[in-house]
Amino acid sequence: MEELLIENGLRATKARMEVLNVLKSNSMPLSADELILKINREVVSGSSVYRILSELEKASILKKTLRQNGLHYYTIYDSHEHYIVCSNCGKIVPITHCPISPYEEGIAQNTGFKVTGHILELQGICSDCQG
Ligand SMILES: [Zn+2]
Ligand SMILES: [Zn+2]
Incomplete structure (x- = not known):
């Protein structure tokens, strides 16, 4: 996870690592709200999750998918699914x-x-x- 951030030009902060680890340990894509329920909030505050998600998406580390329920879901970029x-x-x-x-x-x-x-x-x- 740390390498993934560095390779994509981002510093491996604890908050970014926590978001990635939670996404990695879930095989299903998560919405921002679902992610906030699962992260360790001593490491990442709920409000910074949105900022981190958009940073990681811009760096092409995360894939954002708009589902038909109107919510965006995030997964770590790997295979097309x-x-x-x-x-x-x-x-x-x-x-x-x-x-x-x-x-x-x-x-x-x-x-x-x-x-x-x-x-x-x-x-x-x-x-x-x-x-
Ligand atoms: Zn069912
Ligand atoms: Zn397809």
Whole structure:
């Protein structure tokens, strides 16, 4: 984690390390509010979480995803992932395969856009909630 910060030109402060460690130990993306509930507040104050998240996002250490519920979720930048969300209990499960990437080139050609990303979220009812 420390190297990740330094490589990206940021000082490895205790507060930044704490945010990264909490995100790393959660396999699911977290919103800022969820993160604040989990961090050690002796190290990071709730109000500085927002600033740290935006610093880490600008340095491309974190990936920010806008979910269909209107909240931003953060994960450490690694692989490209999508999620399926249970509309009953809110459980989020990653989908490792991205079905969209192969279409991006064709869409770029057809529209003249430079495609920079996409949002894809599946919804459903998880096995626990199907009861
Ligand atoms: Zn569920
Ligand atoms: Zn994708």
